[in-house]
Amino acid sequence: MNHTKQTIQRKLTRVILVVCTTCILLVGVTFGMFHTQRMWNSMIGQTRSLCTMVAENTKAALEFESPGDARNTLNGLAAQDEFREAAIYDKAGSVFASYTRGDVKNPQWPAMPGDGHQLIDSDLVMFVPILHDDARVGTVYVRRESKEIREQLMLYLVLGTGVMSLALALAYFLARKLQGPITRPILDLARTATAIAETNDFSTRVMKRSDDEIGTLFEGFNTMLSELQKRDCELEQYRHELETRVEARTNELRISEARYRMLFESNPLPMWVYDLETRRFLAVNESAVNHYGYSRQQFLSMTVADARSEEDAETHYQCNGNAIFVETLGHLLSFENRPARLVSVNDITARKKAEAALKAANDKLLDASRRAGMAEVATGVLHNVGNVLNSVNVAATIIAERTQGLRVESLARAATLISEKGCKPEFYNTDQGRAVPGFLKKLADHFGAQRDFLNSEIQALTRNVEHIKQIVAMQQSYATTGGILGPVDARELIADSLKLVSASFGRHNIEVVHDYEQSVTFQTDKHRVIQILVNLFRNAAQAMRTVHHEKRITISILREDKRARICVSDTGSGISQEHLTRIFNHGFTTKPDGHGFGLHSGALAAKELGGSLVAESDGQGTGARFILELPLKAPNT
Amino acid sequence: MLFLRILPAFLLLLLAAPSARAETAEELKAAFLVKFASFATWPADAPQDGKIFILGVAGSGEIAKDVERAVEGAKVRGRAVVLRRVNSVTDANECHLVYFPTSMSAHLLGAVRSSPILTVGGYNEFCEQGGMIGIKQIGTKLRFAINKNAARKARIELSAQLLKLALAE
Numbered sequence: 001m002n003h004t005k006q007t008i009q010r011k012l013t014r015v016i017l018v019v020c021t022t023c024i025l026l027v028g029v030t031f032g033m034f035h036t037q038r039m040w041n042s043m044i045g046q047t048r049s050l051c052t053m054v055a056e057n058t059k060a061a062l063e064f065e066s067p068g069d070a071r072n073t074l075n076g077l078a079a080q081d082e083f084r085e086a087a088i089y090d091k092a093g094s095v096f097a098s099y100t101r102g103d104v105k106n107p108q109w110p111a112m113p114g115d116g117h118q119l120i121d122s123d124l125v126m127f128v129p130i131l132h133d134d135a136r137v138g139t140v141y142v143r144r145e146s147k148e149i150r151e152q153l154m155l156y157l158v159l160g161t162g163v164m165s166l167a168l169a170l171a172y173f174l175a176r177k178l179q180g181p182i183t184r185p186i187l188d189l190a191r192t193a194t195a196i197a198e199t200n201d202f203s204t205r206v207m208k209r210s211d212d213e214i215g216t217l218f219e220g221f222n223t224m225l226s227e228l229q230k231r232d233c234e235l236e237q238y239r240h241e242l243e244t245r246v247e248a249r250t251n252e253l254r255i256s257e258a259r260y261r262m263l264f265e266s267n268p269l270p271m272w273v274y275d276l277e278t279r280r281f282l283a284v285n286e287s288a289v290n291h292y293g294y295s296r297q298q299f300l301s302m303t304v305a306d307a308r309s310e311e312d313a314e315t316h317y318q319c320n321g322n323a324i325f326v327e328t329l330g331h332l333l334s335f336e337n338r339p340a341r342l343v344s345v346n347d348i349t350a351r352k353k354a355e356a357a358l359k360a361a362n363d364k365l366l367d368a369s370r371r372a373g374m375a376e377v378a379t380g381v382l383h384n385v386g387n388v389l390n391s392v393n394v395a396a397t398i399i400a401e402r403t404q405g406l407r408v409e410s411l412a413r414a415a416t417l418i419s420e421k422g423c424k425p426e427f428y429n430t431d432q433g434r435a436v437p438g439f440l441k442k443l444a445d446h447f448g449a450q451r452d453f454l455n456s457e458i459q460a461l462t463r464n465v466e467h468i469k470q471i472v473a474m475q476q477s478y479a480t481t482g483g484i485l486g487p488v489d490a491r492e493l494i495a496d497s498l499k500l501v502s503a504s505f506g507r508h509n510i511e512v513v514h515d516y517e518q519s520v521t522f523q524t525d526k527h528r529v530i531q532i533l534v535n536l537f538r539n540a541a542q543a544m545r546t547v548h549h550e551k552r553i554t555i556s557i558l559r560e561d562k563r564a565r566i567c568v569s570d571t572g573s574g575i576s577q578e579h580l581t582r583i584f585n586h587g588f589t590t591k592p593d594g595h596g597f598g599l600h601s602g603a604l605a606a607k608e609l610g611g612s613l614v615a616e617s618d619g620q621g622t623g624a625r626f627i628l629e630l631p632l633k634a635p636n637t
Numbered sequence: 638m639l640f641l642r643i644l645p646a647f648l649l650l651l652l653a654a655p656s657a658r659a660e661t662a663e664e665l666k667a668a669f670l671v672k673f674a675s676f677a678t679w680p681a682d683a684p685q686d687g688k689i690f691i692l693g694v695a696g697s698g699e700i701a702k703d704v705e706r707a708v709e710g711a712k713v714r715g716r717a718v719v720l721r722r723v724n725s726v727t728d729a730n731e732c733h734l735v736y737f738p739t740s741m742s743a744h745l746l747g748a749v750r751s752s753p754i755l756t757v758g759g760y761n762e763f764c765e766q767g768g769m770i771g772i773k774q775i776g777t778k779l780r781f782a783i784n785k786n787a788a789r790k791a792r793i794e795l796s797a798q799l800l801k802l803a804l805a806e
Contacts, residue, residue, distance in 0.1 A: 060798030063672045064781075069802055133675040133714055 008190075009176075009183050016175040017168060024167055028160045035156065039149045043124060044117055050077070051128035051140045058088050058140070059132045062096060070097035082145045084123065085109075088130070089139040096138060110141065122146050185214045189221060202229035270345040272299070273335050279303045282335050291347065293319030316345070324349045366604065381471050381500065388464045388471070395461040399454055406450055411443055471499075485634050488526045490557045490564060491519035497533035504541050508551060515556040520564040522632040524609055529630070532602040532613065536568045536626050539598065543572025543624060562632050563611070569625040575617035583615050610634060663700055663738065665779055666759050666772050667707030673757055673770055673781075674713040674734055676796035677788075683753035684731070690716040693723035693732035695742035700759075704736065729754060737763065755793050769793065773804065780804050 054073055061069035070088045077083040077099055085107045087098040093111075100107045110125075117126040123145050130138040192206050202225055208218040264271055270288035274281050284299040292299075292307065298319075309315035309323065316326050327346040334340065418436065427433040498505070498512060505512065537553065544551040550571060558565040575583060582588050584603040599613075606613040611630035617623070670692060679685075690713040694701040701722060711718045713733075723729045726748040737746065738759040743766050746756060756768045763771030764784040769791065771782045783803040788795050 057798060060676055060796060060802050063675070064669075064802050066802050133712070 008186060009179060012179045012183060013172060013175045016171055016179075020168055020171040021164070024160075024164045028164065032153070032156050032160065036149065036153060039152060040146075043144070043146065043149065044126075047117070047124060047126050047142060047144055048128060051126055051142055054086070054088075054142075055128055055130040055138075055140045058097070059130055059137060062088065062090060062130060062138045063132060067097045071099065073097075074099035077142070080144075082147055084143045084145055086140070086142040089141060091137055093139075115139075122150070181210075182214070185209060185218065189218065193221075196225070200232075202226075202232055267344070270347070271343065272345075273333070273340050273342050274304050275335075276332075276339040276341055279305060282338075282340055288345070291318070291345075292316070325352045366601065385468050385471055388467050392461055392464045392468075395457050395464065399457050399461070402450055402454055402457070407443060407446055410439075414439055414443065485523055485525055487521055487523055488529070489519050489521050490566060491516070493526065493529055493533065494555055494557075494566070497530050497537060500530070500534050501537045501541065504538070505553075508541060508545060510541055510544060511550070511552045513552055513554040515554050516558075518557070518559075520557050520559045520632075522564045522630060523634045524630055525634075528605045528609065529628075532605055532628060533566070533568070535598045535602050536628070539626075540568060540570035540572060540624075543574075544570055547572055559632075560629075564630050564632060566628045566630075567625060568628075569623060571623045574620050574622045575615060575624050576620050580615060580617060584613070606630065661703060662774065662779070663703040663759070664707045666738075667704040667736070669772055669779065669781065670704070670734060670736055670757055671708055671711045671713055671718060673799070674755065676799040677755050678794040678796075679733065679755075680753050680792040683733075683792075688716055689719045690714075690734075691719050691721055691732045693721045693729060693735040695723045695729070695735055695737045695745055696739055698722075700738040704738075737768065740766070749791075750787065751790055753791055753793055755791070756787070769795075770803075775804075 054077075057073045058070040061067065061073070074086050074088065074097055077086050078101070081101060083099070083101065084104055085098070085100045087109055088096045090096040095109050098107065098109065115127050115129055117124055119125070120143075123143050125143050126141070128140045129136050130140060189206055192204060196202065196204055205222050205225065206218050208215050208222075264283070265285050267285055267287055270285065270291045272281055272284040272288050280303050281299050284296060289296055289299065294302070294307075307316055309317065314326055314328070315323050317323055325348050327348050329344045329346075331342045332339070333342050335342075414436065417432070421427040421433070428436075494514075504510075540553050544553075552571050554567075554569045556565075556567045556569075558567065579588075579590070584599050588600070589598075599615075603613040606628055609630055611628065613629075614627050616625040616627065674690065674692075692704070692708060694704050701720070705720050708718045708720065721728065721732055723732060723735050723742075723745065726745060729735050729745055729749045730752055732754060734755040734757060735745070735749065736757050736759065737743065740758075740760050740762065746767055749756065750767055755770070756763075758764070758766070758768040758771045761771065761773050764782045764787075767784070767787055769784050769787045771784070773780050773782060781803055783795060783800055785795075785800070
């Protein structure tokens with residue numbers, strides 16, 4: 001407070017004193033310099049006129065070579081004791097007459113006098129020519145000390161210093177006295193401002209005393225204060241509001257954090273957070289501790305790699321060394337300002353086991369279905385074999401009948417007749433004898449005809465037996481050589497499949513239409529496809545059993561991009577909409593004696609071969625359409 | 638320092654050299670004539686020729702020759718000095734200065750007394766006879782005396798310095 005007061009007053013005083021000093025110094029120095037110059041000029045002028053007078057007065061003395069007279073003239077200079085020495089030089093430059101002040105010993109005269117004046121050791125040295133009748137007759141030389149000027153300057157200096165000190169003292173006094181009206185209000189203002197700063201009491205006001213700039217300053221200060229007071233009030237209000245809000249928000253945040261912490265801590269899934277750089281666990285939840293068997297401290301001293309299999313990231317180890325299969329979900333986050341990853345672990349060991357069990361069951365089922373498929377094929381085979389056996393039976397019966405019908409007794413009678421009477425030549429002249437060759441001929445014809453017939457029957461029989469052999473061989477080949485991939489002609493496939501069901505088709509008068517011009521060759525497991533197709537044909541035949549109109553199966557082959565499509569459509573009873581959705585389900589059947597494997601295993605087989613099997617139908621009584629789609633190139637399984 | 642001590646003697650030697658070449662007393666006196674003229678002022682009504690200064694020598698031809706030798710090439714206030722023999726008053730009236738080497742021409746002195754002619758005499762009694770400046774030999778030195786009244790009568794103004802240098806009457 002006191003310091004502030006002193007400072008502003010001192011500042012003003014200092015400014016005033018500096019200004020005063022500068023002005024006085026400037027004036028003094030200027031005046032001093034000017035005066036010194038004038039004194040010099042005056043001294044030079046005076047000396048020159050004195051010299052000129054001496055020159056005038058020594059002309060005659062020089063002309064008439066009267067040094068005494070010249071000396072007398074020079075002695076006149078003694079009136080001024082500043083003249084240290086003086087001399088008259090003659091035309092030749094030698095000293096004609098001289099004068100020295102009493103105290104000067106051993107004067108030294110300049111040897112070569114030149115005109116003009118100069119300053120030597122603060123003495124004025126002057127040479128003035130003595131002219132007479134337009135001719136130079138000699139030179140006046142004087143050396144004058146500048147004692148007076150020096151004294152004058154000293155006097156001025158002393159006087160100036162005195163005046164300046166006096167002036168500064170006066171200025172200081174006046175400045176202290178007169179700055180009051182300026183500094184006092186400012187000091188008051190400063191004091192008030194300090195008080196306000198200390199007490200924060202914005203209700204304080206300053207008293208305006210004048211209408212000048214300071215008055216304006218006071219008004220401004222007051223306005224500012226009221227504005228500040230208003231702002232302060234508002235600020236206080238805002239602050240209060242803000243505090244309340246912050247408190248509320250903090251509470252919310254706390255609750256929210258607790259909730260989230262609970263989400264983490266009480267999560268049924270094991271969860272943890274680990275540092276992305278050091279891979280060290282930063283936090284683990286209760287579930288992780290329980291599930292893995294490590295204590296929380298153990299966890300926090302481990303890295304992620306410690307809990308995980310090196311080869312398989314989805315295999316983790318529990319504390320007791322048990323391996324568990326897991327699915328993890330990760331999320332990057334910043335944990336305590338470090339890049340980290342939140343991981344949620346789902347133990348899928350049980351699921352994996354269940355899956356394995358399911359797979360085994362499925363495999364078993366598939367095997368069963370395959371066996372069932374094979375049974376169907378076998379049924380077809382047996383059926384065919386039965387049919388052929390029927391023909392074989394018929395042929396055998398015919399052969400037996402014909403063999404019984406052979407006229408063997410006629411031949412025997414003829415033979416007996418010939419053996420009894422043939423030894424007598426006259427026998428051949430009897431009617432009976434004459435009839436023997438004709439009879440034999442007839443007999444031969446009869447046997448020939450029977451032999452031919454029997455031959456043909458036997459051939460048919462052989463053919464049928466061969467057919468059975470073929471059917472059996474085919475069945476054997478299906479039963480034994482499964483799972484081999486090879487190039488297959490679709491047309492051959494269909495032909496082979498049809499062969500297996502042809503007996504059934506023939507019995508039910510089913511017409512087969514081949515709606516294709518070109519075949520497609522593709523790589524697949526021939527026997528599985530044949531199973532599928534046989535199944536489809538049998539289903540179609542089954543569906544058309546109760547139908548009274550035309551029974552027809554249309555088979556088409558299409559090649560589409562990299563897939564082959566075999567479409568089997570029938571004119572059977574069709575499939576209802578509700579059945580259409582379940583038709584490939586395992587165990588679904590409409591047959592009273594069905595087991596529901598057929599289409600299911602067919603669809604499964606198609607899928608395994610990289611293709612698909614779909615059913616289409618416009619509804620009951622409109623027939624059905626099965627589309628088997630297979631890749632041209634089998635997938636690598 | 639040695640040089641400074643020698644210098645005056647050397648200068649004296651230099652000054653002594655011409656006189657040693659036998660400058661006669663008459664020649665020295667003749668040299669004074671031009672100097673006197675330079676310290677004198679003639680009245681405004683005096684016959685003036687702006688270009689020449691006529692110096693008359695009264696009497697003997699021998700001395701006139703010495704004077705001629707002494708003033709050769711000399712100038713008085715920018716005017717060339719012309720030498721003239723003065724044997725009569727008429728001759729004297731054409732001159733600015735008339736030198737009387739001896740008292741033999743003293744009769745002319747009386748006739749030109751009131752004319753603006755500076756009269757200089759080369760003998761001791763010249764001033765007593767009414768001449769203005771009389772050159773006197775005192776010892777080895779030449780001095781001169783001035784008759785102020787004669788100069789004032791002829792309205793010739795002589796410089797105060799000249800008066801100061803003159804021997805007391």
